[in-house]
Amino acid sequence: MEFGTPGLPRPTELTDGSPAWLVSRYPDVRQVLSDSRFGRAELYAADGPPLSRAPGLVNDPDLMFNQDGPGHLRLRRTMRRAFTPRAVARWRPWIASIVEQRLDSVSQGEQPVDIVAEFTLPLPVAVISRLMGLDASARERMRHWSEHAFTDGSRDGEEVGAAMADFSAFGAELLAARRREPGDDLVSGVVRAADEEGGIPEAQLVSLVCGLVVGGHDSTMTMLGNALLYLLTEGREFWPRLAMGEEAAGVAADRLLHRIPLGDDRGTTRRAYEAVEVGGVLIPPGAVVLADCGMANRDPDVFPASTADDLFAPLEAPTLSFGAGPHYCLGAWLARLELQLALHRLAAGFPGLRLAQVPDSVEWRVGATSRSPVRLLVTH
Ligand code: HEM
Secondary structure (H helix, E strand, O other): OOOOOOOOOEEEEOOOOOEEEEEOOHHHHHHHHHOOOEEOOOOOOOOOOOOOOOOOOOOOOOOHHHOOHHHHHHHHHOOOOOOOHHHHHOOHHHHHHHHHHHHHHHHHOOOOEEHHHHHHOHHHHHHHHHHHOOOHHHHHHHHHHHHHHOEOOOOOHHHHHHHHHHHHHHHHHHHHHHHHOOOOOHHHHHHHHHHHHOOOOHHHHHHHHHHHHHHHHHHHHHHHHHHHHHHOOOOHHHHHHHHHOHHHHHHHHHHHHHHOOOOOOOEEEEEEOOOEEEOOEEEOOOOEEEEEHHHHOOOOOOOOHHHHOOOOOOOOOOOOOOOOHHHOOOOHHHHHHHHHHHHHHHHHHOOOOEEOOOHHHOOEOOOEOOOOEOOOEEEO
């Protein structure tokens, strides 16, 4: 994939043809994502340049991602304690045992094994299901919801609307069930915190819960699939060292997250609420800004070319693959841990893992903003 060279903020066009400002240098992207003069809530406001509002979850105005300032913080606080590095570290034993179960099914399956069906998909699905206390029926519908929630705009709008209505009904029922009968899962924690806080619109809680179901597995599944394809082809030399220790696998996981984008759509958009200077260029009030994290992750002033191809070189600065600022990925620690454990144990358990198909024959998922192999056939 071509990333282009980072440079000064400059006018560009979004995929729907609407005007925007492209911000691509590492410090500039960090500024846009962290500065409260840029926001998402008014991204689609009528008085700015029009933006097409494709159906799906990401454009849902009730989604936490589309709230700014105190309203955003209020929602995020309902999960403040759940996703801290310390809290996530306590999940390590049971996440490791899910990884082990998946390794068993890889080793017991008839070869060649589809590692997507046996590993990269069921692992994050099992993790988020356990955290949220989801049953088998929800697990079965999760991919259907994800494919529609993260549509790239190519799906029929009515079909997406129907899938999202079904998903919202599920989210509302899940919240109601946990209000009636609280447990020690994440959804019960959200309900408790929201009731203590008071005043949070129910629709925002429903979108929050739905966002966790799909956000909690789709990105991790995508990263795992793409990382494995790389490690079993061009990056095969790194496989033995991944097996040697969890620490090295953690550094490699960070590099892989940093390098491999979730999809073709690398930028994240914000609206400038007033005139703001970014990297010496004045962005006018009302402008839509496309912060290109993929390009910024390759900013040569921050990430030297000398370490770019070394999977075991610690990153010189925090990656922007999880964003930055108030919307910094809530699940970053969890995703890192899943990736680290998965890669280490897979490499340790299957030192001879090989791709059993030519790389060019890999079929890619289409129709969604995230992009990863539909299946990956391997032998061990
Ligand atoms: C490899 C895995 C993942 C990647 C690369 C990723 C990436 C991101 C990025 C880039 C953002 C910020 C978007 C922006 O500011 O434009 C984000 C936000 C978010 N992510 Fe993740 N994510 C991953 C896994 C997860 C997981 C496992 C969860 C949940 C358990 C999760 C939940 C969220 C939520 C709720 C937000 C919105 C935060 C807010 O608006 O305050 N993500 N993610």
